[in-house]
Amino acid sequence: QQQVKQSPQSLIVQKGGISIINCAYENTAFDYFPWYQQFPGKGPALLIAIRPDVSEKKEGRFTISFNKSAKQFSLHIMDSQPGDSATYFCAARSYNTDKLIFGTGTRLQVFP
């Protein structure tokens, strides 16, 4: 019940294309869903986050879609760029705690 399942494991996208990464969870106590971007040798950097009282959040080229009834959420990267090549992690957090449950990660490669 504590797991967050993430897919795909790896993703190859052409420059300018749309990258889509999906996550699913089971624990209804989760109330905060961030996405992190991680480059090799670096710590995860917060990209965008959503709370379950909204169905979509957009920040620049990055959009989170959230389906509370299905317990699923996804990250869409529009106009993907080679600089977006990194590993992306979805995560979920329970109320009033800093315990993040991370997905297994998606390695995104964007080719020119």
Added chain:
Amino acid sequence: DAGVTQSPTHLIKTRGQQVTLRCSPISGHKSVSWYQQVLGQGPQFIFQYYEKEERGRGNFPDRFSARQFPNYSSELNVNALLLGDSALYLCASSHLRVRNTGELFFGEGSRLTVL
């Protein structure tokens, strides 16, 4: 403003030794958490400290311990190191507020190699 800072950045230890990792949170952040990231996997929660008290503990053996100081910096200690403890150890800090709206910011990590 400085982000979360961790030291050392890299270290090599041998089995059975002990290691201490250090973390300074973002100024004003009172909550510090520690995560272990094994190569190719997502970070795994180890501890959370808030106002110098332990607020949460992940599924790690008692060889792992931590503490938070009055200035909100933190140390993670690992005793009797095993090969499997080789990982990137990440520290994160946040404004932990009642409605849990605080974002979690990670440092660059301490890369521990156990030989």
